[in-house]
Amino acid sequence: MILVLLFRTPLRRLVMIVLDRLKEGRGPIILTVAVTLLAVLMSSLYSIVRIQKRSMETGSINPTDQVLLANHILDSSLMGFCLFLGLMMHRLHYYVKRFDDFENIKPWNKTEQTSEIESD
Structure with a gap:
């Protein structure tokens, strides 16, 4: 999904719509x-540290x-x-959506500036 969001393909528009709806x-x-x-990740990391400390105290680690x-x-x-990956997908969705909105606004500004120049 991250690769689809990175490159401008027809599939990216579909993924953007699905992510918007989700x-x-x-x-x-x-x-x-x-x-x-x-929180579960932190608990698991704490258990890893606790097991390693216990093995350091005894000098060997048992099979369990x-x-x-x-x-x-x-x-x-x-x-x-x-x-x-969830964080990356969230931020890429945000940036791609913002960039696409900027691209849609950009031509409007150019046409407005050219009409102002022509009227002067």
Whole structure:
């Protein structure tokens, strides 16, 4: 979706319409989901640090902690990646929408300026 938003293709217009409809009136819901995902990410990172401290104290890590550590690392990397991609899609949607609006206004300004020059 990020690649579609980056390049001016006919598919980008469709993605922009879909994102506009998805975001319409749902600002607090998306923010709530992102904050919840961030809280779970912080909890997972805290568990990783706690397991590593416990292994430093004992000098070795037991198999159960190895499995838990791998699971927490995978969970936290997936959540972080999802948060990053969500933020990138949100900002790209905002900038592309703003840039397209600017492009639509720009020709109108040029025609107005040329008519002013011709009337002088």
